[in-house]
Amino acid sequence: xxxxxxxxxxxPSSQWIGQQSFSQRQxxxxxxxxxxxxxxxxxxxxSEELVQTAKTVASPGHGILAIDESNATCGKRLASIxxxxxxxxxxxxxxxxxxxxxxGEYISGAILFEETLYQSTTDxxxxxxxxxxxxxxxxxxxxxxxxxxxxxxxxxxxxxLDGLASRSAExxxxxxxxxxWRTVVSIPCGPSALAVKEAAxxxxxxxxxxxxxxxxxxxxxxxxxxxxxxxxxxxxxxEKVWSEVFFYLAQNNVxxxxxxxKPSMVTPGAEHKEKASPETIAKYTLTMLRxxxxxxxxxxxxxxxxxxxxxxxxxxNAMNQxxxxxxxxxxxxxxxxxxxxxxxxxxxxxxxxxxxxxxxxAKANSLAQxxxxxxxxxxxxxxxxxxxxxxxY
Amino acid sequence: MACNKGKYHDELIANAAYIxxxxxxxxxxxESTGTIGKRLASIxxxxxxxNRRALRELLFCTPGALQYLSGVILFEETLYQKTASxxPFxxxxxxxxxxxxxxxxxxxxxxxxxxxxxxxxxLDGLGERCAKxxxxxxxxxxWRAVLKIGxxxxxxxxIHENAxxxxxxxxxxxxxxxxxxxxxxxxxxxxxxIEKCxxxxxxxxxxxxxxxxxxxxxxxxTLLKPNMVTPGSEAKKVSPEVVAEYTLRTxxxxxPAxxxxxxxxxxxxxxxxxxxxxNAMNKxxxxxxxxLSFSFGRALQQSTLKAWSGKExxxxxxxxxFLVRCKANSEATLGSYKGDAKLGEGASESLHVKxxxx
Numbered sequence: 001x002x003x004x005x006x007x008x009x010x011x012p013s014s015q016w017i018g019q020q021s022f023s024q025r026q027x028x029x030x031x032x033x034x035x036x037x038x039x040x041x042x043x044x045x046x047s048e049e050l051v052q053t054a055k056t057v058a059s060p061g062h063g064i065l066a067i068d069e070s071n072a073t074c075g076k077r078l079a080s081i082x083x084x085x086x087x088x089x090x091x092x093x094x095x096x097x098x099x100x101x102x103x104g105e106y107i108s109g110a111i112l113f114e115e116t117l118y119q120s121t122t123d124x125x126x127x128x129x130x131x132x133x134x135x136x137x138x139x140x141x142x143x144x145x146x147x148x149x150x151x152x153x154x155x156x157x158x159x160x161l162d163g164l165a166s167r168s169a170e171x172x173x174x175x176x177x178x179x180x181w182r183t184v185v186s187i188p189c190g191p192s193a194l195a196v197k198e199a200a201x202x203x204x205x206x207x208x209x210x211x212x213x214x215x216x217x218x219x220x221x222x223x224x225x226x227x228x229x230x231x232x233x234x235x236x237x238x239e240k241v242w243s244e245v246f247f248y249l250a251q252n253n254v255x256x257x258x259x260x261x262k263p264s265m266v267t268p269g270a271e272h273k274e275k276a277s278p279e280t281i282a283k284y285t286l287t288m289l290r291x292x293x294x295x296x297x298x299x300x301x302x303x304x305x306x307x308x309x310x311x312x313x314x315x316x317n318a319m320n321q322x323x324x325x326x327x328x329x330x331x332x333x334x335x336x337x338x339x340x341x342x343x344x345x346x347x348x349x350x351x352x353x354x355x356x357x358x359x360x361x362a363k364a365n366s367l368a369q370x371x372x373x374x375x376x377x378x379x380x381x382x383x384x385x386x387x388x389x390x391x392x393y
Numbered sequence: 394m395a396c397n398k399g400k401y402h403d404e405l406i407a408n409a410a411y412i413x414x415x416x417x418x419x420x421x422x423x424e425s426t427g428t429i430g431k432r433l434a435s436i437x438x439x440x441x442x443x444n445r446r447a448l449r450e451l452l453f454c455t456p457g458a459l460q461y462l463s464g465v466i467l468f469e470e471t472l473y474q475k476t477a478s479x480x481p482f483x484x485x486x487x488x489x490x491x492x493x494x495x496x497x498x499x500x501x502x503x504x505x506x507x508x509x510x511x512x513x514x515x516l517d518g519l520g521e522r523c524a525k526x527x528x529x530x531x532x533x534x535x536w537r538a539v540l541k542i543g544x545x546x547x548x549x550x551x552i553h554e555n556a557x558x559x560x561x562x563x564x565x566x567x568x569x570x571x572x573x574x575x576x577x578x579x580x581x582x583x584x585x586x587i588e589k590c591x592x593x594x595x596x597x598x599x600x601x602x603x604x605x606x607x608x609x610x611x612x613x614x615t616l617l618k619p620n621m622v623t624p625g626s627e628a629k630k631v632s633p634e635v636v637a638e639y640t641l642r643t644x645x646x647x648x649p650a651x652x653x654x655x656x657x658x659x660x661x662x663x664x665x666x667x668x669x670x671x672n673a674m675n676k677x678x679x680x681x682x683x684x685l686s687f688s689f690g691r692a693l694q695q696s697t698l699k700a701w702s703g704k705e706x707x708x709x710x711x712x713x714x715f716l717v718r719c720k721a722n723s724e725a726t727l728g729s730y731k732g733d734a735k736l737g738e739g740a741s742e743s744l745h746v747k748x749x750x751x
Contacts, residue, residue, distance in 0.1 A: 239606065240606075243602075243603060243606035243607070246599070246602075246603075247599060247600075247603040250595065250596070250599040250646075250647075251599075256645075256646050257646075287651075289650075290649060290650040290651040290682075291606075291612050291613075291649050291651040292606070292649055293649065293650070294645060294646050294647055294648065294649060295644075295645045295648075295650055295680040295681075295682055296642070296645035296646040296680075325650050325680050325682040326680075
């Protein structure tokens with residue numbers, strides 16, 4: 001209901017006030033009469049489409065398949081199964097994933113790397129068309145990676161704002177409808193107020209530019225798993241980070257009904273002596289979300305960040321045991337692809353089995369989104385943790 | 394479960410949740426001595442302690458009214474007053490299942506260099522006062538920050554100053570066992586349209602929650618008392634359904650789900666208008682993780698005052714009027730108000746006073 005009236009309410013610039021000349025007013029503020037500010041229009045011409053895209057991605061029983069590994073990172077994946085990092089190999093791997101029959105039953109969006117957005121199958125069919133046929137929204141990674149943040153405590157910041165508007169417009173033309181930008185926050189390094197502010201501000205700028213060009217921004221400040229801190233500390237940092245993020249998103253006039261979040265779950269650090277159960281992780285994570293995420297945001301798609309495939313599914317399931325004001329789902333890369341890769345091994349004869357493995361994981365997470373998942377029958381491989389200390393993505 | 398779990402953590406959460414009980418709301422009876430004097434003057438009643446006490450007794454002892462209330466905000470004097478037969482008001486309220494609340498701010502002062510914008514005073518010694526009020530039976534507090542819409546207002550300075558004042562007040566209250574009502578009132582005065590009110594409300598509320606978060610306020614143990622989103626007093630009126638849509642949209646964009654209840658101020662709307670708007674909000678379908686209720690002063694008391702006119706023989710009639718408004722607003726919190734409340738004299742009268750000094 002909100003989006004119907006919303007379109008009506010978001011009338012274009014007829015609301016401009018501020019066409020009058022400066023008034024001559026008494027009082028100390030009259031010395032420098034400021035320009036009257038009109039009401040900023042959020043998201044401009046794409047608002048309805050953004051709201052619709054976000055809603056589609058955030059539909060029940062669905063989540064995101066993240067396959068936006070940069071060429072270097074994809075190279076690591078291929079190397080782990082003895083393959084060279086060549087374009088044909090990357091293309092073959094993504095083709096395996098994106099042409100999996102029935103994928104659209106569980107996956108509502110796929111995040112691509114730039115190279116992949118412009119690739120086709122060996123039969124010449126564009127990947128974006130393969131996705132659209134399955135009713136899967138194509139997304140695109142738009143950040144340009146992390147670099148050291150000067151003046152911080154060995155922390156990073158995320159680049160990519162230069163020329164982002166024109167790149168986004170090009171991606172939209174090619175068929176992308178949502179974008180993703182990943183910045184990180186490190187608890188062992190503080191995090192410093194500077195690093196948090198930079199992460200939040202960068203995300204806000206990226207989000208505003210994305211929306212201006214028709215792309216729903218996925219907002220991802222990943223709080224890295226590294227560290228030996230307890231879960232309470234993760235909660236504290238997450239609350240601080242998200243408070244800054246939402247404040248700057250608002251200042252940049254970002255349309256909340258047209259964004260998606262990609263947070264880390266609130267867990268103890270990877271090196272903390274005690275592991276937390278899915279129920280504890282769910283409790284802390286939902287507390288954080290309830291304290292920081294306005295209900296206008298349609299979907300929260302968690303990153304897996306090094307959890308095992310089964311862990312990531314169990315945790316998501318625990319979060320969906322009662323209704324939430326936003327769609328709570330997944331945007332997994334490693335936690336959807338690990339077994340697939342190992343099954344494929346680069347051999348064409350294994351493609352079908354590998355695709356089946358993808359469907360198994362996708363379905364499990366789909367059930368978890370509905371709160372109906374059970375871990376019975378999961379393979380040992382799926383339970384293997386994938387945490388890599390100091391992981392550079 | 395929060396990192397700094399204060400002494401009153403669980404109690405604050407329970408009390409805040411209780412105030413948001415569906416079917417109930419807050420009676421704001423915390424008019425300062427000066428302000429209540431204006432009300433009494435309007436019905437030709439002298440502003441003396443006995444009359445102030447009599448008015449509050451009239452309200453609190455209305456048979457059947459307390460079931461529709463979860464809280465009553467009091468002025469300091471009233472917290473220590475009793476009924477004519479000697480029963481403390483706080484006991485009357487508690488026995489009726491109503492939490493006593495206390496106004497703790499000390500009014501507004503002008504911010505130098507602005508065009509009449511204000512900040513709210515009251516932080517000095519607030520901790521000790523809150524502890525004292527808690528001992529006297531209060532369980533929630535209220536602090537009213539005021540902003541206005543103008544060509545260059547609200548300014549960044551006014552927003553920041555009022556938001557951070559609210560956050561400091563909220564933190565101190567929680568340390569002393571009182572659930573803070575966070576009230577950033579954006580005055581209705583002006584010719585602006587509803588879009589402008591929505592935009593300003595979003596900015597103000599975003600700043601408020603940023604400030605509350607920076608101060609580590611336990612959101613689950615707070616309440617929000619915002620203005621509804623409406624056109625300005627000099628602009629064309631809109632229907633309750635439009636008020637409801639804009640208000641809900643604004644709240645969805647700014648208020649975290651952890652806040653248990655939003656209790657609207659009436660800010661000059663007539664009794665009936667305020668009830669109809671609240672009702673429309675509760676009928677509207679959409680994401681509403683907080684309950685939507687009332688914290689009305691004028692919009693609960695106007696026709697009661699007129700019916701009483703300070704005369705003992707009118708108390709029954711006045712109580713009848715009060716009960717009607719309480720019940721109507723209770724139904725409005727459930728979205729079941731049919732607009733059929735027996736309208737007392739003055740129920741449809743606008744209560745707007747330009748540039749109202751509270």
